[in-house]
Amino acid sequence: MQIKSLEQYEESYKKSIENPEQFWGEVAQNFRWRKPWYKVLSWNFEEPNIKWFEGAKLNITENCLDRHLEHSADKPAIIWEPNDPEQDSVTLTYKMLHEAVCRFANVLKRNGAQKGDRICIYMPMVPELAIAVLACARIGAVHSVVFGGFSAKSIADRINDAKCKLVITADGVYRGAKPIPLKDVIDDALIGCPTVEKVIVLTHVRTPVSMLKGRDVWWEDEVKHVNAVCEAEEMDAEDLLFILYTSGSTGKPKGVVHTCGGYMVYAGYTFSNVFNYQPDEVYFCTADIGWITGHSYIVYGPLSQGATTLIFEGVPTYPTPSRFWDIVEKHKVNILYTAPTAIRSLMSFGDEPLEGKDLSSLRVLGSVGEPINEEAWHWFDEKIGHGKAPIVDTWWQTETGGIMISPIANVTKTKPSYATLPLPGIQPVLVDENGVEIEGNDVSGNLCIKFPWPGMLRTTYGDHERCRQTYFSTYPGMYFTGDGCLRDEDGYYRITGRVDDVLNVSGHRIGTAEVENAINMHAGVVESAVVGYPHDVKGQGIYAFIIYPNHHQDADLTKKDILQTVTRVIGAIAKPDKILFVSGLPKTRSGKIMRRILRKIAEGETSNLGDTSTLLDPAVVDEIIEAAKNKQ
Template identity: 65%
Template sequence: MKIKSYRQYKEDYKQSIQNPEVFWADIAKQFTWRKKWDKVLEADFTKPEVKWFVGGKLNITENCLDRHLEKNGNKTAIIWEPNNPKEESRHITYKQLYHKVSAFANVLKNKGIEKGDRVCLYMPMIPELAIAMLACARIGAVHSIVFAGFSASALASRINDSNCKLLITANEVYRGTKPINLKAVCDEALENTPCVKDVIVYRRTVEPTTMKEGRDTFWFDELQKIKDDYCPAVDMDSEDMLFILYTSGSTGTPKGMVHTCGGYMVGTTYTFQNVFQAKKDDVYWCTADIGWITGHSYIIYGPLASGATTVMFEGVPSYPDYGRFWEIIEKLKVTHFYTAPTAIRALEKQPIHFVEKHNLNSLKVLGSVGEPINEEAWHWYNDNIGKGTCPIVDTWWQTETGGIMISALAGITPLRPTFATQPLPGVQPVLLDENGKEITESPAEGSLAIKGAWPSMARTIYGNHQRYKETYFSAFPGKYFTGDGAYRDAMGNYRITGRMDDVIIVSGHNLGTAPIENAINEHEAIVECAIVGFPHDIKGNALYAYVTKYNDIATDEDVLRKEINQVITKTIGAIAKLDKIQFVSGLPKTRSGKIMRRILRKIASNDAENLGDISTLLNPEVVEEIKQNVL
């Protein structure tokens, strides 16, 4: 399954495009199936409908757990690092995980959960989250994991949309030094979620927990009712639902992306093995939260199906200090480290001694995920963390794609800083002009779309297939539209240039924010920035920049504003000069690291009274600061 050379990559890619059914059949037969498929692929992008491994029967947990027991049962499956470094780490073997998952699967059955039922998980980054999601998959229940930072109203809307019967949560969790009462959030949400009949609560802290009689029970108490820890895996059709995961919609209404069993398993495992090139004794750490697709695919399903050792981290990179990531790498001898550019830039801002006091020699591969990485952050990551010896896999993919689509293969693909490089086998990216015509020459820039189906793609939006069609398949009929723009160089390498809706028309010119931001970020005084449009009497729209600078830079702000516009003029042109530049201590972000440009647009447009719910932000306090100092 693993590609071992660039020549093999080229050969495999060619075969995957010319004869995808033969290619994916060869990959899929390396998994455990209860019944082999009748047909590899049925796809019609006009409807759109896609089915992979049609008629095949399996259970993904048998591939993540059971098949490893005989030879690797005592191998560590999950290493858990707590928020507080003084608390003990937990090492869970494949055999132990198998028994824990089976036992909790029996808990779910005792609660009346059956195949096809939806179960909501609103939990911190603890092993019990992995156990609960795998237990759902074991019995054919559909898990819907909601990031444990969303507000009560956001949680309620997701529970109601997917009609969940059961909610699993924890009483409380600490993020850094901040206590978060998850149970209180759930109680508020449950005032408006009549579909939920039962709540199971994991006691993460010793704090008193309010429980509602007849509805709420503790995790441990439920386990005590179980006589054994054996639970047979339920037969699942390849196209049965595995999970629903909500992602933001342009209309503000979240979209419940539906991923199914067979194709998702094959796609995520194949991409994990080839992008990261992990070996038997390697220790792999993805810093994402399991509440996002990165955590689903590249903390749990992909690594466990591959028999890897995967790290779960409960905390934040700044607690107890900004050396926490590097301390964990040294402690666990992490070989593969996968994080977001947002985290890299935040850590880059700190004194280098936080890095230098730790031994990072165990590292073999670095990864980037979540957004395009700018060149300065790429080089800092390469020079200071990888010491120039670790390939950086800059991965592009989405909740909707399920798995990585464009990325270097570690140690195999020639790298180019800030470029995701080349598509994985089975993925056919195309660039389209404003008329939807495919751009065949290179170099070129355009809208990024995908031709043809790939195994891990989402099949629909839960309960609203028409919205799925309109959102992803109507802009360019016959193709999946990613919503992103991209640049392709003469060698066929792709660089993601940003969301197509982050294009601002200034004096009749279409200006993408990503290249302007990249130019600003190259200034030695700048950490990061975000650009939005605001109404302008003459230009129609003008550009407003929110800029974070290094704390120890003494440059006068007016001088710095002039220098920033000089950089933009030199890099892009005078048309892209900024009308307003506001210096801020930070940018409002989701906990996955996404900058909330919607909020910044409203503030710049003097509409700060209608920001909506900001409780789910990583740093809601920065919004008030920005509002107070708006230009």
């Protein structure tokens, strides 16, 4: 299954394009199935309707746990590194993880969970988060993990959309030196969530919490009432595995749906190949399990391949900016997969945090979440990899389920800031605005994929039409990624950024409409428009142009109030970095805000704004430019 040379890559790629069903059928043989498929693939992108491994029966946890027990029972499955470096790390072998998952699966059953129920998970980066995810999959329940930084309103929206029956959370979490009360946030969220029957609470930071009789139970108490024997539920390849909410260009988050069979095959195949994972290596992905990277490349991908995956609770700069390097040295990490935002942040501290650190165990480096800029690429290569560890700069999305375009470690020749070549089975195309394919090299356009792959989304939960509209209607017969892309003279791909109204802040996608809706909830705000602008650390920052007639009274306090509103509605992750109060916004005569103009102003490029004469009030642009200059 592993590609070892460029010739082998070219051979695999050719086969995957010419005979995709045979190719993926052979890859899938490397997994454990209870019943084989009668058809590898049936699809059409019009509806869309995609089915992989039809008729096959399986349980993904048997592939992540049970099948490793015969030969690798005592091999470390998860190494947990806590927030506090003074605290001991924890290692769970495959046998221990299997027992913990079976035990907690029985806890879920004891609390009324059944196959097909949706379960919301809002937890710190602790081993129990992975255990909860796998326990849901074990019994055929659908997990919806919500990132620990989201607000009560954001959680409530997600719980209600999926009609979740249970919530799994913890008393709190440490972010650096600061304890954050997770249970309190859940309590606020659940005021408006009628479908939730039970809340299971893990003790983690020992902060006082309110426990509601009949609804709330302690994780530690519940596991005492069950044993560690739990037969895995038989699932159809196309049964739901999880829902993961992602920001859209409308204000409402959309629940991306992934299914059991295809997702498992794709996550496992891409993990094994992209990172060239070798037995007994320690693999460290610094993402949060609340995002797709954590689902595919902390939990399902590595565990399906019998890997040792490291989970880190803390942040890269606490208690010092050496924390990542201390973890690499302590656990002899071989593969490090992180985000450009983290790299840029650590770069800013200079070389001192690296002094005396032994990073010689590192064999492969990876980057995820956004295109990595050249400066950060070179620093990562020279200072962390010492020129010996290839960087796999991976491009993919929540919707794709796994890595799509990326170098294969020690196979593909890398190029700074390029995702390089598509993986086997992936057929990228560049199209112009009219959907006409742009052939040849040294060209750029909108990135689409013209053939299905096993890890792709199947629908958006409860709203299939939204899935069709968002991903399959812009360019009929193709999946539209929403990204702009160029293909250079070598046929290498480089992602140039979003072409829709979605921002990429620290590798996390945030819809402009979502932020605008939150700002507009503030009592004094008349209207707002949000755009992205280049940010030294985050890649993209959020710039908000706000009409607020009475802001002169106390502008600083007003800004703080607006930031507080955004934090309450979405979470701190969506707070604007810059706020500019304006008297009007550049609109067309039909009332559409010209974000293109605001983006240029935010970037400081005011000399070439294009034709503004068609605007409803062209004078407003000069006013905004003047206000922006005075603000600098």
